[in-house]
Amino acid sequence: xxxxxxxxxxxxxxxxxxxxxxxxxxxxxxxxxxxxxxxxxxxxxxxxxxxxxxxxxxxxxxxxxxxxxxxxxxxxxxxxxxxxxxxxxxxxxxxxxxxxxxxxxxxxxxxxxxxxxxxxxxxxxxxxxxxxxxxxxxxxxxxxxxxxxxxxxxxxxxxxxxxxx
Ligand SMILES: [Fe+2]
Ligand SMILES: [Fe+2]
Numbered sequence: 508x509x510x511x512x513x514x515x516x517x518x519x520x521x522x523x524x525x526x527x528x529x530x531x532x533x534x535x536x537x538x539x540x541x542x543x544x545x546x547x548x549x550x551x552x553x554x555x556x557x558x559x560x561x562x563x564x565x566x567x568x569x570x571x572x573x574x575x576x577x578x579x580x581x582x583x584x585x586x587x588x589x590x591x592x593x594x595x596x597x598x599x600x601x602x603x604x605x606x607x608x609x610x611x612x613x614x615x616x617x618x619x620x621x622x623x624x625x626x627x628x629x630x631x632x633x634x635x636x637x638x639x640x641x642x643x644x645x646x647x648x649x650x651x652x653x654x655x656x657x658x659x660x661x662x663x664x665x666x667x668x669x670x671x672x
Pocket of ligand 1: 569570573594598631
């Protein structure tokens with residue numbers, strides 16, 4: 508994510524939606540490479556390692572950072588506790604699937620797990636775009652400030668971003 512000018516909550520929401528799209532495409536591309544190799548019987552160690560690295564470097568830290576910023580604000584300011592509980596549960600489901608990709612795997616199993624991760628992430632990010640962000644916007648939460656906090660947590664590394672996802 509790039510640093511944002513303080514143009515207001517709507518611009519912050521646009522940047523979050525854009526970043527979700529970037530993450531979704533990054534995940535789909537790597538999942539496609541893994542599934543293509545595994546499906547054709549080609550060596551899939553490299554695309555699997557690439558996918559694992561992307562999950563560890565981008566997807567999991569993103570989830571951890573938003574739990575500490577957007578989710579906390581939604582629960583406390585936007586009466587979004589129920590939605591936040593559901594989103595946190597999806598982070599845990601994602602983490603469970605990611606854990607399955609660690610260690611040795613058959614190609615078909617790794618491909619199936621990767622597709623499950625990509626599908627879950629796409630639906631999850633859509634929920635954040637369509638439900639979480641509007642709730643935060645309508646509550647008057649300082650979305651630009653929250654995005655800055657999220658970027659700071661991500662820049663500081665996994666510990667600051669939280670265990671999340
Ligand atoms: Fe999330
Ligand atoms: Fe997200």
